Amino acid sequence: MTDHFGSCLCGTVSFELTGDFDSFYLCHCQHCQKDTGSAHAANLFSQSAKLAWRSGAGCCGSCLCGTVSFELTGDFDSFYLCHCQHCQKDTGSAHAANLFSQSAKLAWRSGADAVTSFTLPGTRHKKSFCKLCGSALPSTQIPGLLVVPAGCLDTEISMAPTAHIFSSSKAVWDEGLGDVPKFEGLPE
Known part of the structure; x- marks a missing residue:
């Protein structure tokens, strides 16, 4: 089937x-x-x-290994690029890219038992991820708020980022990136 x-x-x-x-x-x-x-x-x-x-203008997403998949219905309220040091460590990159909604609904299509979460003690920093491949996944750990890492979505979203936040913590090397050479794939 x-x-x-x-x-x-x-x-x-x-x-x-x-x-x-x-x-x-x-x-x-x-x-x-x-x-x-x-x-x-x-x-x-x-x-x-x-x-x-x-129903609705839903979107779908999944983890890197394909074990976890999900569907979202509803609208996003905001899309933030967070430069705090927790998000830099969490993503291994310059910033996190998260969509936020107080009304969208999350439905796990597969692999719900492979979703686990981490909360950094003493902070509001929370992350849900696939315990097999480590991919970031939607989080409902804060009551009334759905946080969706943009990179885990399989469908395109039309919403542009709302703002950069915690820019005072921005990585030093995250400046002038528009001048860095671009490649369609891995450079030779």
Whole structure:
């Protein structure tokens, strides 16, 4: 049995199909031409696949090893690039990139038992991650607040970062990066 995921062009409507397809047809009738604005419609058919509609402008994500996957429904309130020293240590990078929401809902699709959390004693710094590969994952440790590391999302988001925060802790080497050479892949 196979899982298939899809959505409309803007991502507002999404769905999941569980099962296999029986046939694939290209229909050239005038109705399909008008409906698609194309020479034909391309349709998959199944007698047994189960369809599940996903509500809202949701997005999906997963960990690096693929054990954990999740779905989010709802909107993000803010998107912060945090330069505090805890986030630098936590990510091993110049900053964390986290989306925040007080209303979005998180549903684990797989691997919920592989999600673990860490709270730095004496601070508000919290992190959820996959205990197999270490990838950062959404956190609900603060009541009423969902924190989602932007890098764990598999679907694109249109929200631009709201602000850089804790810029007084910014790494010294995180200056003038616009002048650093760029490569499409690993340089030779």
